[in-house]
Amino acid sequence: MKLDWTVYGLELRSPLRISRSVMARRDAVRVVIECDGVRGHGEVVTSQYYGLDVERITGLLRDLVPVMAACADPAELALPELPPGVLAAVDTALHDLKALRQGIPVHQLVGVPQWTDVPTAYTIGIGDPAHAASQAAYLASRGFTVLKVKVGSEHDVATVNAVRAAAPDVRLILDPNGGWTAEQAVRVVDQLTGVDALEQPIAPGQWDDLAWLRERCPVPLIADEDAATAADVRALAGLVDGVNVKLAKCGGITAAREIIDIARASGLDVMLGCLVASSLGIAPAVHLTGHARWVDLDGHLLLADDPWTGIGGDDGTLRLSGVPGLGVVPGLGDVPGLGDVPTRAERR
Incomplete structure (x- = not known):
C-alpha cells in the first residue's frame, strides 16, 4: 500500500469564539491510502487543544510510509500508536478504501444498512x-x-x-x-x-x-x-x-x-x-x-x-x-x- 498526504488551509466564514479560545482558521492534512489502484481518503485538522500542528502530523505520517509499503492487504495492517486525530484520518481512509473496493457506502460497513437524512x-x-x-x-x-x-x-x-x-x-x-x-x-x-x-x-x-x-x-x-x-x-x-x-x-x-x-x-x-x-x-x-x-x-x-x-x-x-x-x-x-x-x- 502507498500513503500520501496534502496540506491545505481552512478559513472560517467568521471567527468562532468559545470559552477557551477564538479560531479564524486552521490547517488540514488530506491522507490518501492507495491499494491496487484504489484510493481511500481521510482528513486530520490541526488543533492546539489536542497538540497537533502540521509539523507533528506530517512527521507521524512520514513514519507510517514504510509501514504501509510493507503491507499489501489493508486487513493485515498493524498501526503503531498514534494521536487520535491522526489515527482517525488513517482509519477513515482505510474505511473509504474498503468501501470503494466493495462498491458500497461506508455506512454499510458500520452497522447502518439504510442511511436517512x-x-x-x-x-x-x-x-x-x-x-x-x-x-x-x-x-x-x-x-x-x-x-x-x-x-x-x-x-x-x-x-x-x-x-x-x-x-x-x-x-x-x-x-x-x-x-x-x-x-x-x-x-x-x-x-x-x-x-x-x-x-x-x-x-x-x-x-x-x-x-x-x-x-x-x-x-x-x-x-x-x-x-x-x-x-x-x-x-x-x-x-x-x-x-x-x-x-x-x-x-x-x-x-x-x-x-x-x-x-x-x-x-x-x-x-x-x-x-x-x-x-x-x-x-x-x-x-x-x-x-x-x-x-x-x-x-x-x-x-x-x-x-x-x-x-x-x-x-x-x-x-x-x-x-x-x-x-x-x-x-x-x-x-x-x-x-x-x-x-x-x-x-x-
Missing part, C-alpha cells in the same frame, strides 16, 4: 446577544431546526433567551466547553427554558461534580472532553445522560463504533460531534448518524470555502450521495493535490 446543529459562538439572535433567526429561516449555543460569558442568560425568542421552534444545545462551575451551571440553566441538552458544562476531570450536577440539572447532561475513550464511557455510566463521540478525539470510525456500543449498553445516549473541518473530515461521522440521538456535524458549514462536497447541511439537513465510499468529492475550492480524486460520476 438527518438534521444537524449549527454552532453560534460566544458574542453579543443581539448578534446571536440575528444569527439564530437567519439560520432558522434557512431550515435549521437545531442550534448549538456556545456559552461561558457574563451574557449567557441574555444570549440564550435572545436566541430562543428569535428562533422559538428550534432545539437548543448549550456548550460551555468546561467554562462553568457546577453551581454556575445549575444557576444558569434554572433561568432558561426549552434547552434540549447541556454539553460539558464543567472542566474535565471533575466527575464527582458531574454526578452532583446531573442530580440537579433538568436537561440531559452530555460529557465531551470527559468522554475520550471507551474506558471513560464505561466509567461515566450513571454520572451523565450522554456522551459526545468525536472521531478526532477517540481515534476514528473503529473506535467510535466501540464507544457507541458501550454507551448504549451503559444506558447512555450518543451525540456525534466534530471539529471545524472540511466535508472530507466530517463525512465519516455522518455515516454513523444512525446511531446518535444528537447530531452536531457542522464543521464544514463554518468554512468560507469548503474544498469538498457531498454531505449537504446548508439547509440544516445532512444528506449522503449514496455513492460508494465516503461519498465526498472535490468542490470548487482551489486545493493543491486534489486533481487525482475521482469525480462523483467516476465513483459510481
